[in-house]
Amino acid sequence: MPELGKYAFEVVLAYGASIGLIAVLCGASVWRAKRVKTALRAVEARRDKS
């Protein structure tokens, strides 16, 4: 941990919040991608059978 001086709270808060938001965005995107992919697989499998 570097020495952040009297503004340590602000800097860590800014980094924390931003990285958190980016993580949420990426996580949500990936999670939704996975879910939609499996759902589509199921539908396509059903189509290919019939």
Added chain:
Amino acid sequence: MSLWEYANPTKFMRLSGAVLPWVSALAAISIVSALYWGFFLTPEDFKQGSTVKIIFIHVPAAMIAINAWFMMLVTSLVWVIRRHHVSALAARASAPIGFVMTLIALITGAVWGQPMWGTWWAWDPRLTSFLILGLFYLGYMALWEAVENDDTAADLTSVLCLVGTVFAILSRYAVNFWNQGLHQGASVIRVDGVTGADTAEKVSNVYFYPLALSMLGFFLLFVALVLLRTRTEIRLRRMQALLARERVN
């Protein structure tokens, strides 16, 4: 082979599927290293202390927030003129990213403003116009959600995006006009000083390289997320179409 062929979902899926892992990996590497560099390895500014490190998130996020809207504008135009579905879906996919980036720029700016200006929020023209940009994103996403027919929604959001762009530029101008002459001492303290002329060249470079790397990283992240989300939207539409056909037969 023309560029437009990538508007075919199958082609787009093939190409984007090949590119996506590389872009994601590059984005991850450059962002992580840029933020590590920025957070751990840069010195404190003599005027701003350690808060200057916020710049490595704040500026790239603000940049992406603006560019995401620009990309929506272009893809909306493509949809209106050539009616390529992938284009409309790409616009839809990039809106949440732009919104989150706006949010990040606002939050980091607010956190930065507290020590620098002594307040979390000031009605500075630049901040205000960013807030309004955030509202445009919100409205755009809400309209996509609210209209059930996807083609109709694409038409409506495209029109909104075109008109909205004009009004966003207008309000940027208006807000400048409105806050003119207030001369809040606070808004004078810009970090231009850091990268600009009145500090030593050497110090400037200390901040400039990680900042440039961070901007590259954010840009790659944006590309990766747009590709991923567009792929999801395409799969979703395909699933709806297949389900509909299933019902029919």
Added chain:
Amino acid sequence: MSNPNDTSNDLPRGGLRVENLTCTRGGVPVLRGVSFKLSPGVAVLLRGPNGVGKTTLLRTIAGLQPPLRGSIEMNGAIAWAGHADAIKGTLSVSENLRFWASVHGVGRRGISATLDHAIESFYLGDLTTRPAQSLSAGQKRRLGLARLCVTGAEIWALDEPTVSLDADSVTLFADAVRAHCAAGGSALIATHIDPGIEAATLDLQPYSTRGDLNDAPSGGDEDDDETPLGDDVFLSEGSL
């Protein structure tokens, strides 16, 4: 304006030709390859079970939604009457009709004759000064049909016009359609009951590849070589 294809010189005035039409509803194709022709002076009943796509077909022909594939040609103006009557509850019966007449370009002088004719055709004489919201279901529907008479359109596209009408009113409606056809107009009427008009029947089959008009040639197969539109883009073979 709303019908980009209405300048076809080989069709007589009041004629309508639909070729190989595919319509969508909510992004889903519900009718495929419907072809038929409507000549002036002819009324056609559109039949088919619930959900087959009658409403969708009529809206497409009226120009309210674009077809996914196929062409619609017509010579003349088209008037559309759906489930909603396009009637304002706070205006009186005659104010409503007067408004629609002037929107359809009936001039100052012609207007009162036009209104009188419409009011008489649908037996609304006693109700002219009543606000439309105080009418019963059937009375309101009669007013909605009277609106058709003041539009002066050659082609009528009607979606279940006889809903809520009693037997006498159905007769009034049949007379109005007959008069319209006699004057060289044509009508396409979706209905589940028999309105008592001498008319050909277009039977839509569920998810049929084409409709069968029992006395008109229905041509053309579905051709897939056109650019795919709508959700068809997403229906490629294989998996994504």
Added chain:
Amino acid sequence: MSNPNDTSNDLPRGGLRVENLTCTRGGVPVLRGVSFKLSPGVAVLLRGPNGVGKTTLLRTIAGLQPPLRGSIEMNGAIAWAGHADAIKGTLSVSENLRFWASVHGVGRRGISATLDHAIESFYLGDLTTRPAQSLSAGQKRRLGLARLCVTGAEIWALDEPTVSLDADSVTLFADAVRAHCAAGGSALIATHIDPGIEAATLDLQPYSTRGDLNDAPSGGDEDDDETPLGDDVFLSEGSL
């Protein structure tokens, strides 16, 4: 609760007695001295030209508006289905039915059997997961009628239930009414077409002083010795 008079011990369960009823619509009396009786297991068709007051009568009986004069007695719960279907477009077909079942006190355990029965009766099996707004006119109406089956009410008051239904669906409806009557319920149905149910007919005459039920005794003349109510207060003889 909504029907203050529904505790009459001389009526069998599912019975309804209307005596000397005068109904108003928008302050104007539209029906005078209607009297009839509905026994359990019986369906009655309400007929009459447009604007005679069928909707008004049904709403009055369902307790949605108070009668001007006369009495309504019933033994059992009443379910009302009007022109609007009481269906939420954003909920799916089964969510809509489930909601109405639980509002009408169908418990956790009974609910799925009840739903299955209603869905089967109106042939909605293929549509259960569809949001109701994407249904066609006839499909939506079938859903609206299926709602009646889950209410468990003994008396059905239906206003033009067969609107938009095709022939097959009308048969489904007739079967449902027959099953309801066989289970001891009764139904009062306003309609302009013949739904194919073996039922008595109550013919309302325009501004009649009483309805004529062709096979039930219709008792009582209009008696003017009651206290005048509603706008009748202002209609006294003589000049003011």
Added chain:
Amino acid sequence: MISLLIRDLRIATRAGGGAGLGLAFFLMVVILVPLGVGPETQLLARIAPGILWVGALLACLLTLDRIFALDFEDGTLDALVCAPVPLSGVVLVKSIAHWLVTGLPLTLISPLLGVLLNLPAEGYLWLMASLLPGTLSLSVIGAFGAALTVGVRRGGLLLSLLVLPLYVPTLVFGAECASSLMNFKDPLAPFIFLIVITLGALAFLPMAGAAALRANLR
């Protein structure tokens, strides 16, 4: 009753259902006021509690017509009146659903908007404390107003007219409570009044609303 609450929440969170839109409107009032009034921090801090309360009130007002109008138009209300559930219970449940969708999120987000208006730090606690019961009473009073105007087509604005005077006590006590610390006054007295108003509204207005609904369905 529970199923009615669940259904209302479910409809609100579906596409086009309107959850979150009250929130968005609240946000926008708070943004518009500085744009109109000017950017001076001092001035904004002075008027912040008042503007936040007025914004919450307007956001609530705008969503009121959804409470009954949609159910009226599609016949659900007719059917509910015929169903074996007490109508005043229906009114109560629907107003609580409205609060859960509008007032509660609005209260939770209010500190954030306080930042935008440069609200001083000591104001936040009592701002939220006053908004929490305050918005509930706004929803209940509003549901009564919505019941009164349900027959009128697009009665949204007539509804506003009827309801606004009824909102005055809540607004006055609420804003008083939220701004009292800044003015060196005691926040407790107006807070107690706020609670009393809320409880009173919860106890009596659903019945009045049910009566109004019955009259409107004639």
Added chain:
Amino acid sequence: MISLLIRDLRIATRAGGGAGLGLAFFLMVVILVPLGVGPETQLLARIAPGILWVGALLACLLTLDRIFALDFEDGTLDALVCAPVPLSGVVLVKSIAHWLVTGLPLTLISPLLGVLLNLPAEGYLWLMASLLPGTLSLSVIGAFGAALTVGVRRGGLLLSLLVLPLYVPTLVFGAECASSLMNFKDPLAPFIFLIVITLGALAFLPMAGAAALRANLR
């Protein structure tokens, strides 16, 4: 076209038509703000032009959904699309009708409400001068937003969300113009911008609105 204008005005002035309700709402915002903010004369005078402009904007916003939603629901819009009149003309006429019913009376009554907020005498002229073209552009922009949301059931609040950011330039220039004399600035520059925005909106937005309407009717 003229007959459409006449019909719209006639409907608006019939019972339940909504003329005057925008006005009433305007009045009430102006009354609520002192209740929320507190009664200090100085403070109120400072914020008066801004509050009046925000009030006018909200009153306009609230009446927007009437422009097309009623016509959509009863099928009038379908019939108008089939009729031999240009759809962008319909949008233009309807936004002008909305202005005549809402914006114009609101402008005329604004000096009266200025008194309630202790607006100094020199403010009145430019307040009215800015509201006159300003409310017209609010109506035109709003009609575009209403066309976007016409298919969404009870889209009133979504409409607000979409339209409010579009209103920002008008609001900023309008409020600036109205308050400039009090701040010893030149009112002419913002006034000219206001006029330019209004003319631009009149020229282009009806077309965009017509496109949106067509898409919504599919």
